[in-house]
Amino acid sequence: MNLEQYLGLFIDESKENLQILNDNLLKLEKAPASTEILNEIFRVAHTFKGMSRTMGFNNIADLTHNMENLLEPLRSGKKQADGKIVDILFSCLDKLENLVDSVIEKGTENKDNLVNELVEKLKAVINSESSEQSNISVGQKMEFNEYDRAVIDEALSQGLIPKEITVSIANECVLPGVRSYMVNSVLENMGEIIKYCPTVEEIESGVFLQTNDSQYVIKVLLATKEDTEEIKNKLLDISEIANVEVINVSSLAQKAENLSEDASSKIITVEETEANEENKKEDGAQVQKGISKVANQTIRVNSGRLDILMNLVGELVINKTRVFQLSRDLANHDLINAAGFMENITGEIQEIVMKLRLVPIDQVFNRFPRLVRDISKSLNKDVNLVIKGKEIEIDRAVIDEIGDPLVHLIRNSLDHGLETPEDRIKKDKPAKGTIELSALSEGDNILIRISDDGRGIDPEKIKKKAIDKGFITQETARSMSENEIFDLIFKAGFSTVEVATDLSGRGVGMDVVKSKVSTLGGTASISSKVDKGTTVTITLPSTMAIIQALLVKTGNETYALPLNYINEVIDIPAAQVKKIQNREVITVRDKTIPLMRVAELLETPDYEEDSEKPLTVVIVRSHDRYCGLSVSELIGQQEIVIKPINKKLCSENFISGATTLGNGDVAFILNINTLI
Amino acid sequence: MTKVLIVDDAAFMRMILKDILSKAGYEIVGEAANGNEALDHYNKSKPDLVTMDITMPECDGVTALKNIMASNPAANVIMCSAMGQQAMVIESIQAGAKDFIVKPFQPQRVLEAVKKLVG
Numbered sequence: 001m002n003l004e005q006y007l008g009l010f011i012d013e014s015k016e017n018l019q020i021l022n023d024n025l026l027k028l029e030k031a032p033a034s035t036e037i038l039n040e041i042f043r044v045a046h047t048f049k050g051m052s053r054t055m056g057f058n059n060i061a062d063l064t065h066n067m068e069n070l071l072e073p074l075r076s077g078k079k080q081a082d083g084k085i086v087d088i089l090f091s092c093l094d095k096l097e098n099l100v101d102s103v104i105e106k107g108t109e110n111k112d113n114l115v116n117e118l119v120e121k122l123k124a125v126i127n128s129e130s131s132e133q134s135n136i137s138v139g140q141k142m143e144f145n146e147y148d149r150a151v152i153d154e155a156l157s158q159g160l161i162p163k164e165i166t167v168s169i170a171n172e173c174v175l176p177g178v179r180s181y182m183v184n185s186v187l188e189n190m191g192e193i194i195k196y197c198p199t200v201e202e203i204e205s206g207v208f209l210q211t212n213d214s215q216y217v218i219k220v221l222l223a224t225k226e227d228t229e230e231i232k233n234k235l236l237d238i239s240e241i242a243n244v245e246v247i248n249v250s251s252l253a254q255k256a257e258n259l260s261e262d263a264s265s266k267i268i269t270v271e272e273t274e275a276n277e278e279n280k281k282e283d284g285a286q287v288q289k290g291i292s293k294v295a296n297q298t299i300r301v302n303s304g305r306l307d308i309l310m311n312l313v314g315e316l317v318i319n320k321t322r323v324f325q326l327s328r329d330l331a332n333h334d335l336i337n338a339a340g341f342m343e344n345i346t347g348e349i350q351e352i353v354m355k356l357r358l359v360p361i362d363q364v365f366n367r368f369p370r371l372v373r374d375i376s377k378s379l380n381k382d383v384n385l386v387i388k389g390k391e392i393e394i395d396r397a398v399i400d401e402i403g404d405p406l407v408h409l410i411r412n413s414l415d416h417g418l419e420t421p422e423d424r425i426k427k428d429k430p431a432k433g434t435i436e437l438s439a440l441s442e443g444d445n446i447l448i449r450i451s452d453d454g455r456g457i458d459p460e461k462i463k464k465k466a467i468d469k470g471f472i473t474q475e476t477a478r479s480m481s482e483n484e485i486f487d488l489i490f491k492a493g494f495s496t497v498e499v500a501t502d503l504s505g506r507g508v509g510m511d512v513v514k515s516k517v518s519t520l521g522g523t524a525s526i527s528s529k530v531d532k533g534t535t536v537t538i539t540l541p542s543t544m545a546i547i548q549a550l551l552v553k554t555g556n557e558t559y560a561l562p563l564n565y566i567n568e569v570i571d572i573p574a575a576q577v578k579k580i581q582n583r584e585v586i587t588v589r590d591k592t593i594p595l596m597r598v599a600e601l602l603e604t605p606d607y608e609e610d611s612e613k614p615l616t617v618v619i620v621r622s623h624d625r626y627c628g629l630s631v632s633e634l635i636g637q638q639e640i641v642i643k644p645i646n647k648k649l650c651s652e653n654f655i656s657g658a659t660t661l662g663n664g665d666v667a668f669i670l671n672i673n674t675l676i
Numbered sequence: 677m678t679k680v681l682i683v684d685d686a687a688f689m690r691m692i693l694k695d696i697l698s699k700a701g702y703e704i705v706g707e708a709a710n711g712n713e714a715l716d717h718y719n720k721s722k723p724d725l726v727t728m729d730i731t732m733p734e735c736d737g738v739t740a741l742k743n744i745m746a747s748n749p750a751a752n753v754i755m756c757s758a759m760g761q762q763a764m765v766i767e768s769i770q771a772g773a774k775d776f777i778v779k780p781f782q783p784q785r786v787l788e789a790v791k792k793l794v795g
Contacts, residue, residue: 005695009688046731050758051688054780068760172785174778175757178765185769204762239775239789300687 003055007107010055012300014100017044019366021093025086026369032081041089042071048096057108059115060099066122067092088121151194155223160191161248162223167235168214168243176216177204182238183218190231191224214242221249303396306356313346313353317639320346350639358393361439361446364403365390368410368437375414382421382431383414388438394446398520398540402448405513409450409536410435417454417534427531429453442539445522445564451535457528459485469494483624486526490514518673523622547642549659551635551667552618555604558667559631560640560659565672567619567626569634574615586628588619593626596675602654620672627676642669677703678794681721683714683740684729684756689779693727693756696783697790711735715743718751725794726753728773730764738768745772752793756781 021044028037045067052060067089073079095118102110152162167183169176180203187193197219198207209217224231228246235244320343327339365387376383394402418424418433425431436451463477466488472480488494492511517524522540541547541564548563570588577584577595584595595617598604617628640659656671680702684690690707698704705721708714712735718726726744730737737755744751755768755776765776775789 006688006691009691013686013688043731043733046758047686050779051686053758054689054692056780172782174759175762175765175776177762178769178776181766182769237792239792240785 004107006055007103008302009300010051011100011104013051014048014103017048018093018097018100020044021096022370023366025089025093026373028081028089029083029086029373032086033077035075035077038071038075038081042068042075045071057099057103059109059111060096062119063092063095063099063115063122066119070122070125085125088118088125092118092122148195151192152221152223155192155194158223160223160225162194162221163228163231164247164249165220165222165231165235166243166245166247167218167220167241168211169208169216169218170240170242171215173216173240176208177206179216179238179240180208180218183220183235183241186234186238187220187222187231190226190234191222193220193222195221301356306353306396310353310357313350316346317350321638355393357396359396359399360390361392361394361399361448362390363399364406365437365439367403368406371407371410372414372435375411379414380420381414381418381433383418384432384434386434386436386438388436389440392439392441392446394439394540398446401516401520402538402540405516405538406437406448406450408509408513410437413450413452413454413534417452417456419455423455446540448538448540449535450538451533453533456530456532456534457486457489457526458530459528462486462488466491466494483525483527486528489526490524523673547640548637549640549669550618550637551640551661552598552616552629552631553633553635554599554602554631555608557602557604558635558661558665559598559602560638560667560669561618561620561629562669562672563637565620565622567621569616569618571614572617574613577615586617588626588628591626593619593628595628595630597630598670599630599632601675620676622672622676625676627672629670629675640667640669677701678725679703679705679721679723680790681706681708681714681717681723681726683708683711683717683726683732683737685709685732686729689729689756689781692781693786696781696786700787700790702790711737711740711743714740715747718744719747724752725790726751727756727777728753728768729756730761730768731758738764738771741768741773742771754789754793 021041024037024040024044028034028041031037045064049061049064049068052058052064070085070088074081074085095115099109099115102108155162165187167180169179173179184193184196184200196203198209203218208215209219211217222231228248231246232244235241320339324339324343327335368387369385372383372385413435418435419427419429421431424433434453436449438449438451440447440449459482462485463472463480466472466485467474467477471488471491471494490510490513494511514524517538517540520540522538524536524538526534526536528534549560550563550566550569552559552561572586572588577586579585580592584597585592586595587593595615615630616632616634617630618634619626619628621627638661640661642657642659654671654674655668657669658666659669661667678701680697682690682693682697682704684693684707687709690709694704694707702725705723706717708717710732714726714728714735714737717723728737728741732740741753741755744753749772751772753768753773755765755773756779757765757776758779765773768776774793777786777789
């Protein structure tokens with residue numbers, strides 16, 4: 001069987017299951033006796049076992065199998081989960097993640113000795129508790145006591161024929177006990193069963209007769225009127241029955257001989273541990289129903305297909321605009337109506353497609369409780385992690401990318417932001433620190449905030465460091481606002497190890513965080529109060545790919561400006577442009593803001609400055625910073641589809657992408673964040 | 677064509693079974709992820725055969741089997757179990773399941789069981 005094709009699904013479900021496992025282990029730590037949680041953990045381990053065995057990932061299967069064994073006595077209440085057990089389960093989870101990761105990377109699981117170590121550990125814990133397992137000793141021969149003989153005589157007198165039936169169950173059968181049960185059910189209907197060898201109890205606990213060819217053999221003495229062939233056929237109708245022999249037993253003496261003569265028969269014990277534990281497991285599994293969450297009514301779609309759909313809808317939106325334009329030009333009333341109707345529908349399709357790509361931000365947030373638990377444990381800090389707004393939905397593309405920056409920020413908060421419990425008590429703060437991770441939607445943007453109530457950052461120290469490093473001069477430092485100062489932290493090369501200790505460690509790799517957020521079309525900022533705490537805010541667009549934009553013309557080039565950055569558009573007489581420190585500025589409502597001429601900035605060809613004409617200035621805003629962009633002419637507002645553009649083609653990152661316009665021309669999309 | 681309903685909480689397992697069965701010419705008339713869905717589907721699509729996972733959230737396979745048997749005593753249900761669910765499987769057989777298959781599924785074994793029941 002070619003299993004390659006299932007790999008994707010295996011990985012998807014494994015990830016989900018790992019997450020459930022993670023969540024429930026965290027819960028288990030707080031409520032170690034909850035059968036509900038234990039059942040859920042057990043179910044995940046069980047599902048894992050089944051899937052991974054099918055895929056041939058035996059390490060995962062072995063590990064989860066032993067997890068089940070460990071969970072069993074916990075579930076049945078024979079044992080209480082203690083810290084040690086939870087820790088082991090956590091390390092199992094880590095190992096599983098590890099193994100699944102290797103499956104994701106290479107399509108096969110790593111050969112890993114640590115798995116065996118873990119399995120041994122698990123076994124050790126299991127065995128320390130449940131040593132009451134005992135082997136069942138089985139007699140080699142079927143012996144007839146007084147009662148048996150009486151029954152046989154009775155049967156004979158009723159005209160029944162005692163038959164000795166030897167059933168060999170296929171060696172590859174996994175649950176021979178169940179097959180024996182099925183054999184029993186068939187025979188029960190055909191006559192009277194006088195004797196089993198081995199006994200029913202022995203069969204149930206996995207004990208069978210064994211011959212050279214077959215591991216699982218049972219012999220039954222049946223008093224019946226049925227034809228030998230009929231018995232054979234009925235039994236062979238059961239799956240996994242390899243062979244059936246039926247011998248008429250004419251006399252009791254002969255019978256006894258037949259059964260005992262079988263010299264090659266010997267008794268073996270099969271998986272007695274497993275078989276005995278089954279019974280207990282089953283009891284627990286019953287309790288399980290009704291506990292798990294209702295499965296969502298969802299279907300899985302390959303994200304590649306979604307992207308294609310997205311792109312097609314993008315094209316549709318562009319062409320819709322074109323049809324609408326044409327219908328206006330032709331001034332045909334019916335056509336305009338029809339085009340208007342189409343526009344509405346297209347709008348709805350677009351909205352739906354955008355929503356298809358949205359996933360709850362919980363998919364990123366859900367890994368943090370564990371992260372915080374582990375780090376705070378290792379740092380000996382007591383931390384309360386508050387997560388808010390995990391239901392907020394955000395574009396899938398963002399989800400995949402934002403995880404690492406957030407991990408980094410949370411690590412920083414834990415490591416350097418929060419003080420040790422002793423220090424906190426000295427400062428009259430509660431010994432337990434709080435980190436709050438929240439998401440909220442604000443217009444078209446999603447805000448993600450990571451706040452702590454730790455020691456905060458002293459802006460003066462940052463200033464000093466920035467001056468030392470030569471990022472800023474004494475002079476500029478004096479005129480800088482607090483926001484600008486904190487922004488220095490995001491500068492590449494600002495953070496070093498010694499700064500890290502001086503300044504609560506913030507800044508380690510913060511430039512990486514900032515640049516990651518920028519590539520997602522978002523921004524990051526820091527605010528902090530000494531001894532009160534620090535908040536990092538990340539603003540991200542909630543949907544990507546299709547945006548509202550203002551199209552402007554400069555020279556012969558058309559550019560698109562994302563609408564959510566635009567504050568206003570004004571005309572300003574050329575004479576009102578002033579110069580401060582060699583930079584052009586304009587004053588808008590008593591506010592002085594820098595002016596940039598798009599044509600100069602981007603070296604637009606065929607651009608001629610008309611110094612008489614008033615300037616058309618688009619005021620853009622990003623994170624409380626304003627900037628005026630002077631353009632030749634406004635074209636209008638339009639929805640555009642962002643098509644990625646090779647980064648190497650855009651110098652200074654002033655261009656964030658390109659789009660095709662209704663008339664087929666290509667327009668560049670200006671990256672406001674880098675312009676400002 | 678013989679109609680089959682597949683019940684398993686893991687989409688992965690459903691896909692494996694679906695592939696095995698549809699390649700052999702069986703028509704998959706439905707999939708269900710828990711016992712409650714299974715009963716709904718059963719009554720809706722009246723399949724000739726049901727493959728029923730034992731361990732499922734919400735309503736497990738044995739309960740679902742009993743419900744199905746109650747609504748149609750002649751129903752053909754094959755239980756799907758993992759290693760080590762002997763007691764559950766026996767309970768299912770008692771309740772009227774016609775056969776069982778064990779994960780990991782061997783295509784040959786699955787088809788053998790299905791053929792025995794519905795040809």
